[in-house]
Amino acid sequence: MTTLTEPAQARGQTIERGLLGRVADRAGSGLVQVLLILVAVFWLVPTLGLLVVSLRGESVNNATGWWTVFTKPAEITFENYGSLLASGFTSSFWNTVLITVPATLLVIGIAAMAAYAFAWIDFRGRDAVFLVVVALLVVPIQIGLIPIAKMYGFLGIFGSIAGVVLFHVAYGLPFAIFLLRNFFVGIPRELLEAARMDGAEEWRIFATVVFPLAKPAIASLGIFQFLWVWNDLLIALVFADTENQPMTKALQSQMRQFGTNMDILAPGAFLSLIIPLVLFFAFQRFFVQGLLAGSVK
Structure with missing residues (x-):
């Protein structure tokens, strides 16, 4: 039987x-x-x-x-690219870099430390705070536009690059913390206990043990965050003025009512596309490893 x-x-x-x-x-x-x-x-x-x-x-x-x-x-x-550079697109390109790079690095750094705390440090209310972070994943960006715009006006940073970066960091942290925390809990506890027995403090364990092991997940998060910020238009339209506008807003301003303005839009769109494409192919190995991390115990 x-x-x-x-x-x-x-x-x-x-x-x-x-x-x-x-x-x-x-x-x-x-x-x-x-x-x-x-x-x-x-x-x-x-x-x-x-x-x-x-x-x-x-x-x-x-x-x-x-x-x-x-x-x-x-x-x-190559006349189109000459016209593009003459139109002041270079400043928009550097504005995009100044927005995307800090927003990506800050999200990775803050989220990694917070995820380590949620995964391996016991403190009062840890689970409740983590549930709040997870709940923030479903909050749409549009809800925060008006309140944050008023707060930026009070602080005097409305229209600046710093304001755009802070907005991207704030809305990128919930997903980043959720992603990295799920990866960190898969690290064997024995590694951390051995480091503690050797007298290592929590920040040293995080820097020398956890962070190096999390390179695939961090690379995946970096690609996601970089692409989201680089291709963003909504936040740039609301919080960036003309002097600090990124490429997406600069290209949108080139749209004509009765014409396509293709001599500016096509080279600008290709330049805005090629950077994320090169980044993705350069880190695709880590990207795949990060997506599969934690799927097999």
């Missing part, structure tokens, strides 16, 4: 695989890999099209499609 928990294979029975199971079994075949490569190339076609459009004149773009450049390579020119 067999029990209900005994595997079917142990009882000599065969399990019929469904359609999805057979597809998963064949996912490593050469044909599937070729199909995945074709899908990846297909998704990169818009990026290639944007690059070609940014290298063609506005009159040529209005007359023919971007794919004609393969038969007429003489259409390629």
Whole structure:
């Protein structure tokens, strides 16, 4: 007599695989890999099209499609990028860097320390505070626009880069703390206990044991935060003035009522796209490791 928990294979029975199971079994075949490569190339076609459009004149773009450049390579020119730089886009690019880099580093640093405290330091009300942090994940950004705008006006930082950075940090911390805390709790307790027995304090354990082990999760968080801030438009429209506007707001201001202004929009959009793309491919190994971290015990 067999029990209900005994595997079917142990009882000599065969399990019929469904359609999805057979597809998963064949996912490593050469044909599937070729199909995945074709899908990846297909998704990169818009990026290639944007690059070609940014290298063609506005009159040529209005007359023919971007794919004609393969038969007429003489259409390629760098005049659009010259016009872009002449329009003051360089300052918007550096404003984006000044907003994105501090907002990303501050979120990583603050969230890592808070996540370590929630994971490995016993203090009164720890679980209640963590539940509040998790509850903040569902708070939409739009709710805080008016109150924070009034507070920024009172503090005198409305329209400044510092105000935009602080807003991104405040709304990026709940997800960051939640992500890193779930990773930290998977670290073996024996490592921390051994460090404490050697006389290491909590900040030293965090800096020398926990933080190095959390590089995959931190890299994943850094990519997420960087992309969110770099591509943000709503916060820039509300809290950044003309002098401190990032690229997204600068590109939005180039939209015309009866024209596309493609000679400015195309190269600007490609420059705003290429930086996150390079960052993602540079850290994709850590990104995948961070997503899979904690999935297997």
